[in-house]
Amino acid sequence: MRNFSLIASFAAFALAALGAVGAATFMVDRIEHGSERAVESLFLQHRLDWASVEMDGLQVRLTGTAPDEATRFEALTLAGEVVDATHVIDAMEVVPPKPVEPPDFSIEMLRNDEGISLIGLVPKALDRREMTELLQNIAGPGEVTDLLESADYPVPDGWAPALNFALDALADLPRSKISVAPHEVRVTAISDSAEQKRDWEAAMRQAVPDGVEVSLDISAPRPVITPFTLRFLLDEEGGRFDACSAHTEDGRARILAAAAEAGLQGQTECRLGLGVPSPRWPDAVTDSIRALSRLGGGTLTVSDADVTLVAPEGTAQRRFDTVVGELEAALPDVFSLHAVRPEPPAEDTADGDDPEGPPEFIATLSPEGLLQLRGRVSDERLRAAVEGFALARFSSAEVSAAMRVTEGLPAGWPGRVFAGLQSLSKLSNGALVVQPDLVEIRGDTGLPDAKAEIARILGEQLGAAGNFTIDVTYHEAETAPEEEAPTAEECVAAINAILSVRQITFDPGSADIEGAARISVDRIAEVMEDCTDVPMEIGGHTDSQGREQMNLGLSQRRAEAVLEALMARRVLVANLSAKGYGEAQPIADNDTAEGREANRRIEFTLIEPEAEEDGDGEGEGNGDEAPEGDGADSEAETDE
Template sequence: MSRLPTVIATACFAVAGAAAWGTAHFGADWIETRSVQALDQVFAQEALDWVEVYPDGLILNVTGTAPSEAARFRAITVAGTVVGSGRIVDAMDVIDPESIAPPRFSLEILRNDMGISLIGLVPSDGGRAQLSEGLANLGADVPVTDMVEQTARDVPENWADAVDFALRSLRDLPRSKISVSKDRVEITAIADSAEQKATLEAAIARRAPAGIALAMSISAPRPVITPFTLRFTKDGDAVAFDACSADTDAARDQIVRAAAGVGFEGKADCVVGLGVPSASWADAVSLGITALDDLGGGTITFSDADVTLIAADTTPQSTFDRTIGQLESDLPDVFSLHSVLPPKPESSAAQAEVPEFVATRSPEGIVQMRGRLSDVAQEAAVLSFARAHFGSEDTYIATRQDPELPNGWPARVFAGLEALSHLNNGTLIVQPSTVEVRGDTGSRTARADMSRILSSKLGESADFSVAVIYDELLDPTANIPTPEECVARMNAVLEVKKITFEPGSADIDSSAVDQVEKLAAAFEDCDRIRVEIGGHTDSQGREEMNLNLSQQRADAVRSALVDRGVEPAALQAVGYGETQPIEDNGTEEGREANRRIAFRLIPNPVPAAALATEAAASAEAPDAGETADPSQEAAADE
């Protein structure tokens, strides 16, 4: 019995020890779990998602790869706010700084009526100075908000060109956003009109530097069309829009479908704008086009709600009456129809007595007027009106007086002259029954503009015709280099490295072949100009020999360019020998400079018809570069 208390005491101590161990073990696990959960939560709140926590008893190992030393220190600091710093073991790594990509240079420019805002990162070496200089060149006192940062890193190759291009473009874009990177410029802007939009797009695209990708989006509000005009003609199988206006894209498509149904092919330059007289515009136009086809031909003009249909003079009276009656009943109520069936043409003898007024405008801008006007006062009024549109220096009148002219003659002359002013060159013919304007223009909207002028000013019963040819070379908004720019870029190729020849011969040196290729590329978009290829030598050797050698070398360059696709009619080779030195022939450097090929613009452009003729002729001509007389090898150009 004496041992029983001892056993009981031992058992109690064992149970108490086990309970204490279990309590300590599970308590430590609970503390570890709660500590890790608390740290994970605070790291998530602080956006430190790269940190990981591993418990080791009461010790917490904080691991992960910090993006920077500052981020590592911040993670330790945040952990110390949750648990005691003595329990934290810093086992974090820091990313190698050399593996971090350098900051990317970029610039955002915002401009509106409130001013200009700049934000981005630019080189510390001249970056801010370039911005300051470019903004100063805007020529206006514009408030600038500068949020640009700088960094001392290597400047990308095209960065300065891209920024300079963006700042020069900013001058023309008062409402714009321009984004610049080392090899790309993105421009988003608002223009005041469709014409300004086209002009800006062409100008900006033309001055974009090489090596810089340009993304451009310029928007313009829809134009207000006054009067809202559409004119459709049908003469046999020839159908065309002289003018086309629509209020929506859907209305435009409906009008084009109606025209296609009567034989129209190609693209209709239909302007979508404001000012439509009725929501039923497209329905009315479609009905009118169909009626014109039923008549067999003629013209139909919509000027706001006034509709004028002039049938072909060959239309039978019964067909005319039936079709016009049907059209009058089908047109929406707001539209008013005026229809005309012209009488049969008179004999040629009677036609010879028809009075007329004729005005011509030459490609050089000279306007000459002849024909008939009623009196001296009318001559003075017409001359004054013409000078206001064409300039006083280039306008001439040689008319004769005829007091028997029909009523409304001055209005027809004034309307015709105003329409003629939309052409670069052309002819106006005014007769009692019709007004005819034809010529060339550099405006895609000229036909519609002229039709709108004539329909609004001649009256609903007037008959007129507009025959316009669009020439892209005359279009100032087209991205086509001027003749002067073409020649300048050719000579720029030679400034980098001139074309050299074998000593004393007209054979192009093999080292100059690349320059010939670059010259041929410089002729892109310049196929309608005429260029003189001038050959020049120094003063060594006999004068006649130098003259012949320079001509042969100019011929050789011409032949090389023709072989590479340049139009033969665009090139004229001329040898000048030693007669036009640009440096002193008394020095070796001067003689080297005088031995050259140079390009010069010939004023008259190449007629389109001459291109094919000249090309065919040149295909049979011998290569001038192969006809050099070996006996003429001279001391010149040694």
């Protein structure tokens, strides 16, 4: 009995123990699963889906691969909010960091008239000092602006050949933007002509190094044609252009088609350019060519919006009136027509009123380089100006002057003479004949555009009603001789000759160069191309009207305006200075209107080196007494 009781007691204890263990086990499992679900839920809320949670008793084991160390630490922190942090076992891994990539090295180079600028990132190993010296040689007087940054990484493959090619291209392209990267160069540039564009592209394509990709974007902007000129002649031999200009491909095609219908002989170049006076230029030109054809011949000159139609000698008045009337009605509103019906020349008589014949100026240029000037000029000043102009324009020629002064020459005679000489300078040999109603130029040239250039010069200088003929033959085998640079004296004489034909005038009280005065500045800029090393002073002068101090100030501003106008035309002006003299140096009588007009002038004078060295000594001219703040051309108060 007693043994049975003991067995029952032990059994009860065993069952109780088993129940307690079962209950404990149940509670532990419940706590583990609850903690695991709580941690997993928290991870999901924070988008840590890469992490796995395993419970081992009271310990939380975290596994998985974190994208970075910060995210791994975030998982540990969140798990520690659910269970004691000491029970969290970190078995997580972190994605190994990527090796640091070298930066993208590149340079952008910009070159213009002001200099060269650089921006970008380059390897630290690049010899910046050597590259700056090279760029300074390329820029010349311009400034080199280096805004590059560097990074200490190995020089990438393809960097050196690309950079060397880019530097060579930069030296050849004065207006360009060049982008450089390893194995790649992008070139954007502006050329002066289509021919230059082709030459640059061909040269650079040949120089492209192996392994470097080069893209070229070189544009050739159309030239500005001023004045916009066309000249068409029609006679028994057919039609021909001395000059042809158009502003669009379609317009050019229409002009050439109209000329072909009128009898154009051979192939003709018609330049495309900017500066057309009206979009209806092709309409005006084609209507005028057809009118010339209906007259049976003659000469057509269109200079900007001025149309000059010269009929053949002997044209019937009725036919002339009909054709001219129809053309006047057809021309666009902007254009004006000047029609000429030449009268047959009068028969010569033995007892003529003028035994010397009509006024004439003749210049002949021989193939050997002898320039002979003979004929009539209006005064000694014009004779000296013509000779100086010839010496400058034909600096390689021997000039022989046999001109004589004659009173009563026609108005505009000096302008006709200078325009003719400027035209003759485009020939290798030839002759110029200037008469009151005709300027004739004939000869040979090695310049392909000489006829068009001569037509432009004569059309501009002689005006809409100017009558001229051009008989110039282009010889491709000939090359324009390399002329010696003109002397300092010849430079000054050539510029003052231009001013003697058309002074640089200003509106009253103004220092702005406008209208016809710009033509003189353009001509001076052309002469200055060969005279940039000559030290010259631009002097402003006035008449005696108005207050002296006011005249002095205005003449200074006008002299400076001429200097700035030349600078705007890309003339190097380092050797030029501007000074106003007011009314202090008259060259004519201020008591007459003609004298005052002559005194209101701009003059160029040579600055002698000896005068600069004298300092305060005798080398100072009387103009040095005037203050530099102001100077004048007295048209301010009394332009007549």
